[in-house]
Amino acid sequence: MKQRILFELIFKTTAYAIFFIGLWVILQPLILPSLNQQIRKYKTFTRLRKLHLKKNMSMFRSRFFIYRHLELLLGSTWPWYSESTIIYYIILSIVLFSVSTATYFRFISGWRLSIIFGLVTASFPYFFLLLRLFWKRSETSYELVPAATILLGKYRVNSRNIYYSIIDTIKEISQYRALQKTFIKLASAIQSHRSKEDLEEALELFVYQIGTTWAQQLGVLILNAQWDGKDIERSLSNIVKDIGKAQEILEQEKSSNQDTIQMGYFVPIIAFPASLCLLSKVVSPGRFLYYQLKTTVGFTSFIITSILCIGGFMVSLLLKKPKNEI
Known part of the structure; x- marks a missing residue:
């Protein structure tokens, strides 16, 4: 009886998975190009709206909060992120929901509970990414303490040039892998940005990956230094002092x-x-x-x-x- 139930569960789950994966393989050449085209249209539309409606930026972003949230989440946690990543993530969630709902219905014979448990199962990848993001934020928030100190020193050495200061900082924080990758993405975006909006998006991702008020303040300083050419030495020095004090307090409260x-x-x-x-x-x-x-x-x-x-x-x-x- 025990082996029969387990075999039936494994067989049905595998069969459903093979069916939906095969269906996706067949339909992918037809669906994926149009979906990518829609994403490109959306990004083009977003850029045009940013150029012509700067005053309504916050309202426009709120309309696409879910997409932007997934973009930031996957961009922060998925190493091979691309434009198609969000599409694959949504498809994976739909497949998980369909397979798990059908499997749960086989055992409890109630659509309401099956759908609820199916939604919970489909949300597992999302919560896994959130857990990975929180863990990454925990790591980078502590790594930001020595990194900010190094950045301040490099900023003074490089004659207040924030880009070269970040490049030199990346070389010095090889032991902090998570934060180093975050700074590498930021440096690449600073080098290739074409407008202030591009720089703001890159800094938004940088701040999102660390997720602290110190990162927000640092992001604002980097924007001011890179785009407006302001001298941020004093403000950067204050951030270094504040996050050092905060770390000491947290160490005392951990127990x-x-x-x-x-x-x-x-x-x-x-x-x-x-x-x-x-x-x-x-x-x-x-x-x-x-x-x-x-x-x-x-x-x-x-x-x-x-x-x-x-x-x-x-x-x-x-x-x-x-x-x-x-």
Whole structure:
């Protein structure tokens, strides 16, 4: 009974996945060019709107918040980001939703719960990217402390030239890989930008990847130095002092979160699997699996508990190393 249920689950999931992947392979030559064309039209339209309607920029961006959010999220977390990445991400989410909803319906025979659990499953890639972004922000927020100090020194050495200061800083922070990649993207954008809007978009991505107020202030200073030619030495020096003090405060407060972090690790890694093993020993394994996978109450409780455990584990990962921001 146990092997039959597992085999049926694996077979159906694989069959659905092969079907949708094959369907995408067949339709890709027809769909992808038109989708890329629409994206290019959207970007062209965006640039024209920026040139002619600068006063309405915030309103225009709010209309396309979801697309811009995905663009920043994927651009910050996906190493091979391109114009087609967002399309592939949306298609992956749709496939996950379709396959998981059909699979859940097979076990709980209720479309409402199946759709809800399907939406949760389809959102896993999004939450994975968010977790990766938060972890990257946690790393880069601490790495920004020595990097900002180095940038200040290079800015003084390079006669207030912010571009060459960033280039020299990149060479000095090879041990901080995450932040180094962020600075490399920024330097490339500064070198190739054609307008102030291009520079602002690059700095928006730079700030988004670090996600702290210090990064926002640094982004504003870089914009002022690169585009307006302002001297930012004093302001940059103040940022270096402030983030250094903030790091000292955070180091003192880390110990207060240790109990929460340990509980977040204990429940999903030890307590939840141990409780499942204990229940399978109390009742027969066949009945236990039947209750968990074939009954609506058992399957629903298993899914909800799993989601809560995963959520608690993610929160513990985030609390383990909070962002360097006060």
